[in-house]
Amino acid sequence: MTSSYAAVLRAPQASRTFAFAFLARLSYGTLYLSLTLAFTASTGSYAQAGGLLALLGLTVSAVSPVRAALIDRHGPRRVMAPMAAAYALVLTALAVLTSRPGAPVALLTVLVLAAGVTAPPVGVVMRTLWSTLLPDGPLLRRAYSLDTVSEELVFVTGPLLAGLLATVAAPSLGVALAALLIAAGTAGMVASPAAAPRPEPHRRAARVRAFPLAPAITATATGVILGSTGLLAVAFTQQHHQPAAVAWVEAAIGVGSTIGGLAYGALSRSAPGRARLATLACPLGLGLAAAGLAPSVAVLAAAAFAAGLFIGPTLTTAYLLADADAPPGARTRAVAWVNTALNLGAAGGTAATGAALEALPLPACYAVAAAPAALVPLVLLALPKRQQGSPPDGVTAHDRSMDDTTTHQQYWDSRYAEHHHMWSGEPNAVLVQEAAGLEPGTALDLGCGEGADAVWLARRGWRVTAVDISGVALERAAGHAEEAGVADRVDWQRRDLAASFPEGSYDLVSAQFLHSPADMPREEVLRAAAAAVAPGGTLLVVGHAGPPPWDPDAHPGVHLPTPGEVLESLALPEADWEVLRSDEHERVQTAPDGRSMTRTDNALKLRRRAR
Numbered sequence: 001m002t003s004s005y006a007a008v009l010r011a012p013q014a015s016r017t018f019a020f021a022f023l024a025r026l027s028y029g030t031l032y033l034s035l036t037l038a039f040t041a042s043t044g045s046y047a048q049a050g051g052l053l054a055l056l057g058l059t060v061s062a063v064s065p066v067r068a069a070l071i072d073r074h075g076p077r078r079v080m081a082p083m084a085a086a087y088a089l090v091l092t093a094l095a096v097l098t099s100r101p102g103a104p105v106a107l108l109t110v111l112v113l114a115a116g117v118t119a120p121p122v123g124v125v126m127r128t129l130w131s132t133l134l135p136d137g138p139l140l141r142r143a144y145s146l147d148t149v150s151e152e153l154v155f156v157t158g159p160l161l162a163g164l165l166a167t168v169a170a171p172s173l174g175v176a177l178a179a180l181l182i183a184a185g186t187a188g189m190v191a192s193p194a195a196a197p198r199p200e201p202h203r204r205a206a207r208v209r210a211f212p213l214a215p216a217i218t219a220t221a222t223g224v225i226l227g228s229t230g231l232l233a234v235a236f237t238q239q240h241h242q243p244a245a246v247a248w249v250e251a252a253i254g255v256g257s258t259i260g261g262l263a264y265g266a267l268s269r270s271a272p273g274r275a276r277l278a279t280l281a282c283p284l285g286l287g288l289a290a291a292g293l294a295p296s297v298a299v300l301a302a303a304a305f306a307a308g309l310f311i312g313p314t315l316t317t318a319y320l321l322a323d324a325d326a327p328p329g330a331r332t333r334a335v336a337w338v339n340t341a342l343n344l345g346a347a348g349g350t351a352a353t354g355a356a357l358e359a360l361p362l363p364a365c366y367a368v369a370a371a372p373a374a375l376v377p378l379v380l381l382a383l384p385k386r387q388q389g390s391p392p393d394g395v396t397a398h399d400r401s402m403d404d405t406t407t408h409q410q411y412w413d414s415r416y417a418e419h420h421h422m423w424s425g426e427p428n429a430v431l432v433q434e435a436a437g438l439e440p441g442t443a444l445d446l447g448c449g450e451g452a453d454a455v456w457l458a459r460r461g462w463r464v465t466a467v468d469i470s471g472v473a474l475e476r477a478a479g480h481a482e483e484a485g486v487a488d489r490v491d492w493q494r495r496d497l498a499a500s501f502p503e504g505s506y507d508l509v510s511a512q513f514l515h516s517p518a519d520m521p522r523e524e525v526l527r528a529a530a531a532a533v534a535p536g537g538t539l540l541v542v543g544h545a546g547p548p549p550w551d552p553d554a555h556p557g558v559h560l561p562t563p564g565e566v567l568e569s570l571a572l573p574e575a576d577w578e579v580l581r582s583d584e585h586e587r588v589q590t591a592p593d594g595r596s597m598t599r600t601d602n603a604l605k606l607r608r609r610a611r
Contacts, residue, residue: 005266008143014133017192021126022150024084024185027178028122029158031091034174037166038098039108048105052112057347059116061340067121068336076125076195076332084186087118091179099172120186123151124336125195127319131331132194144316145265149258152312156254212334214380215318216341218277221372222314223345225288228353228369229253229304232292235357235365236300245297252301253308261312276317278377284310285373292366314373315342345372409496412470416450422473423449425480427456428512429587430542430603435460441507444532446497446525447514451477451490457508458486465491465502497525505534511541515560523569530570536610538580541566545584545600563604572606581605 009015032053039049071079094111097103130143162174189195233249287307294300322334349369356365416422431453440461445454448466450473457464458481468474474492481487493502498520509529514522526541533539544560561569563582582604589599 005142005146005262008134008139008146011134011139013192013194014143017129017133017189017194018126018146018150020185020188020192021122021129022154022185024120024122024182024189025126025151025154026158026161027181027185029154029156030162030174030181031158031178033159033162034166034171034178035094035098037162037171038094038175041171042098042101042103043105043108044101052105052108055109056112056116057343059113060119061343061347063117064121064124064336064340065333067119068124068333071121071125071332072330076129077190080120080122080125080186080190080195083118083120084182087115087120088179088183090115090118091175091182095172095176095179098175099170120182121332121336121339122182122186122189123147124332124339126189127335128323128331129189129192129194131323141316141320142265144320145261145312148312148316148319149261152254152258152261211337212318212322213383214274214277215322215338217379218281218314218376219318219338219341220345220348221281221376222284222311222318223342223347224349224352224369224372225284225307226311226342227346227349228365229288231350231353231357232362232366232369233300233304235362236292236294237297239362240297242297245301249297249301249304252305253311256305256308257311259312260309261316264313264316274321274380277314277321278380280310280314280317281373281376283307284314285370285376287370289367289370289374292363292370409469409471409494412468413472416470416472416476423452425450425452427453428542430585430601431510431512431540432456434538434540434581434603434605435508435510438508438538441537442504442534443508443510444502444506444529446509446511446529448477448492449473451480451492453510453512454490454492455481455484455486458489459484462508463489463491465493465504465506467493467495467497467502469494469496497528501525501528502532504532505537506532507534507537509533509537509539511539513543514541515543526566527570530572530606530608533606533608535608537608539604539606539608541604543602545602548589549597549599561602563602566602566604567606576609578607578609579605580607 009018035056036049036053039052040046043049067079067083090111094108094115097108097111127144127147130140130147134140134143161177162171165171165174165177230250234243237243237245237249284307287303287310291300291303291307294303318338319335322338323331353365353369356368360368435457440457441463443454443457443462443464445457445464445466448454448468449470451466454464454466454477466474466477468477471494474494478487478490478492481490481492495502509532511526511529514525516522529541530539541563543566545562546560563584567579567582584600584602586598586600589597
């Protein structure tokens with residue numbers, strides 16, 4: 001388990017970005033207890049202190065989608081840095097005002113509203129940055145589990161730090177520390193290359209649906225449990241005349257969530273789907289309901305630990321699905337909605353539990369708080385199919401980013417814009433092997449991506465027409481050709497091959513890994529590729545033979561044809577073509593966690609006979 005999480009942090013920029021995000025999150029863990037104590041000391045009223053804190057929480061939740069939309073549009077660096085600076089200034093002002101008794105409540109209210117508006121969504125942004133730092137698959141799922149566990153640690157460590165500062169100095173010092181932590185942590189996080197501004201393929205993108213219904217429903221139910229367990233534990237321990245033991249019950253839930261989250265990230269092998277949400281949320285609810293029947297505080301702590309095992313995995317799955325289902329340009333908003341649903345669920349759970357404890361027996365209160373999570377499977381089953389929130393289990397995250405509002409060009413532009421580079425920058429090995437002995441002439445590179453193959457061919461004297469659907473990829477490719485001094489030998493063309501095909505004939509037509517989760521008529525494109533081969537020219541088609549070995553459950557239901565199947569689908573006259581190569585071959589590839597693994601690909605090389 002340890003090595004799997006070490007692999008996450010070994011990814012370039014991952015440990016640095018995550019460490020600064022943790023520092024910024026620690027600000028929130030420290031702030032709320034510090035504000036509670038500072039407001040109480042300054043105003044002399046629990047009611048006013050509670051009202052100010054409630055106003056802060058409500059404002060943060062209400063403005064969350066707006067902040068997320070700004071980040072989606074302009075990028076984390078352009079939005080988060082000024083937002084964190086303004087937020088830190090507001091917290092500093094609150095620290096100064098609450099450092100002595102008698103602070104004007106009206107002024108505190110204005111500052112609290114300003115804090116709620118400017119609070120930078122550090123957790124939300126960090127979750128979207130993981131998809132930039134890591135590829136889809138097990139490593140990304142481990143990262144999300146690690147991220148969820150880090151929030152558990154923040155809200156254990158932060159209050160301890162706030163309590164220490166209040167004891168040895170003053171609660172306002174904790175508020176000032178929160179200002180320092182958010183400023184330093186956010187600045188370090190957005191300085192990471194992962195948060196750099198991304199190319200904007202479309203100035204006016206289509207309006208897209210960004211609300212992840214199934215993850216939000218599950219997060220709300222989980223929030224109800226998180227918001228209710230504290231009050232329930234207080235009532236239970238008081239009823240058993242052990243009020244001090246409430247800390248042990250709360251700790252048991254946190255430890256369970258931490259262990260469950262770490263184990264889930266390390267052991268999960270397939271991408272989560274809607275069924276996974278139901279599978280995790282239901283036992284969470286049933287476990288909490290059972291805890292209400294505990295005969296003693298010790299048994300309650302054990303039951304709380306068992307229920308807590310499902311909290312981390314449930315939230316990890318909800319955030320993963322929200323990110324995966326989000327259309328291009330709406331990922332921050334989707335994750336923010338889940339976070340908002342969790343917070344609103346927690347607030348509602350606290351309020352409902354307080355009312356229930358006045359009217360119902362304690363076991364019934366536990367059952368009421370547990371009911372939303374236990375009923376999640378039925379709720380998800382009742383959702384309209386298009387709102388179920390996820391495709392079948394096992395489909396990789398980026399494969400799910402297409403929806404009816406997204407064109408293929410927008411989809412691929414978004415894919416490339418999420419990363420500083422998607423591919424290694426080296427030409428494909430089979431192309432180098434098979435084209436090295438050919439006489440340079442004219443070449444057509446289909447699905448050229450960031451241009452490594454086209455640049456390699458141009459350096460060897462070929463005149464290349466390089467085609468891709470993504471303008472972001474082509475812009476990078478043109479830059480690489482300029483750096484290599486071959487810009488005048490490559491014609492970069494943006495085309496959707498399903499709609500149009502380059503004119504002319506070529507001495508070499510290369511289709512390297514021309515796979516797409518979008519609805520691309522690959523067989524028709526390859527037949528057009530064969531028709532574009534000049535007499536005496538070569539057609540080279542290379543594709544994957546199966547999923548990556550580090551994620552064997554990737555792309556379920558996607559057929560990857562053998563060389564024989566590709567040849568049959570081309571329906572070429574045998575008298576006009578010669579098969580030079582038709583086989584599987586293995587290559588060593590570095591997995592996302594740094595391991596060297598063997599992957600199998602297919603290669604088909606044909607020569608068109610000269611007339």
